[in-house]
Amino acid sequence: MENLSNALMQIGQIEKALEYTEQNLEKHPNNKELNRVLDEIYLKGNDWRVIVEHASKRLETDPDNVSLLTRRARAHSIIGFVEGNSKDVARAYELARGDKKIAFMKSLNLHQQGDKKAPTEIFQRIFAEDPGHAASLLQMSTMAGSEDATHLLDSVEAVISNSENEISELEFAKAHLISKSQGMDVAMPQFARGNALQHDTNPYNFEEAEKRCHTITELFPDGIDAPQAGPSEIPAPILSWANPARVPR
Structure with a gap:
C-alpha cells in the first residue's frame, strides 16, 4: 500500500496520494513507510496550492462537496490562509456535522480562534461516539x-x-494529564515515552530538517532585516508537545 502512495506522489497525483495514505493510516497508524510518505506530501508546499486550485475549480460546479471542502481547508491551513481554512471548515461542518473527521477539524478551528467551550463540547461528543x-x-x-x-x-x-497498538497521541495525552494533575517532574518520563514512540514510528530526519532550515534562511540574506509581524487581534494557536494535529487517522 505504501508503494502505491509513493507511486501516486511521484507522478504528481498529490491529492490522490494524500487521500489513499490517510485512509490506510486509519487502519495502520504505526506504519513507518506510510508516515514517511505523509510527511513528504506535507513538505511539498507548492502542491498544496495545486490542491487549492483543483478543489476550487471543482467546487464551482459542486459547491456542497464535503470531501473537496475538507481537502481545500487542509491545504489552506498548510499555506497559511487562515480565513479560507475557517470558511471551508465551517461550510463542511454545516453539511456534515456527524462526520467525526470534519467535527474534529471544526473543533480545532474554533480552539485556534480562542473559543474554549464549543471545541470541548465537540471533542466530548466525538469521544462519546x-x-x-x-x-x-x-x-x-x-x-x-x-x-x-x-x-x-x-x-x-x-x-x-x-488498544492493540501503541499510539503516540495517547501517550502524549497521558503525559499532559499527569503534568496537570501531578506536576511536570512526574510527567517527564511519560513525555519521554511519547517521544520515543513517535520517533520509532516517524524518525527525525536531520538532513531534511537542515535542508528546510537552509531554504528558510536563504530568504533572508545578510544585511536584510527579517519581516516583523505587527499587532493582531487574531488569537494565536495553542501549541503542544507532539506532532501538529493531523486530521485523525
Whole structure:
C-alpha cells in the first residue's frame, strides 16, 4: 500500500496520494513507510496550492462537496490562509456535522480562534461516539484544567490498555494529564515515552530538517532585516508537545 502512495506522489497525483495514505493510516497508524510518505506530501508546499486550485475549480460546479471542502481547508491551513481554512471548515461542518473527521477539524478551528467551550463540547461528543479516538483525547488533554485531568486520565489509560497498538497521541495525552494533575517532574518520563514512540514510528530526519532550515534562511540574506509581524487581534494557536494535529487517522 505504501508503494502505491509513493507511486501516486511521484507522478504528481498529490491529492490522490494524500487521500489513499490517510485512509490506510486509519487502519495502520504505526506504519513507518506510510508516515514517511505523509510527511513528504506535507513538505511539498507548492502542491498544496495545486490542491487549492483543483478543489476550487471543482467546487464551482459542486459547491456542497464535503470531501473537496475538507481537502481545500487542509491545504489552506498548510499555506497559511487562515480565513479560507475557517470558511471551508465551517461550510463542511454545516453539511456534515456527524462526520467525526470534519467535527474534529471544526473543533480545532474554533480552539485556534480562542473559543474554549464549543471545541470541548465537540471533542466530548466525538469521544462519546468513539471512545478510542486518540486525536480527540490528545486535544482534550491539552485543554483540560487540573480539576478535570484526573477523570480524563482514567479514560485515557483505559483506551491505552484496550488498544492493540501503541499510539503516540495517547501517550502524549497521558503525559499532559499527569503534568496537570501531578506536576511536570512526574510527567517527564511519560513525555519521554511519547517521544520515543513517535520517533520509532516517524524518525527525525536531520538532513531534511537542515535542508528546510537552509531554504528558510536563504530568504533572508545578510544585511536584510527579517519581516516583523505587527499587532493582531487574531488569537494565536495553542501549541503542544507532539506532532501538529493531523486530521485523525
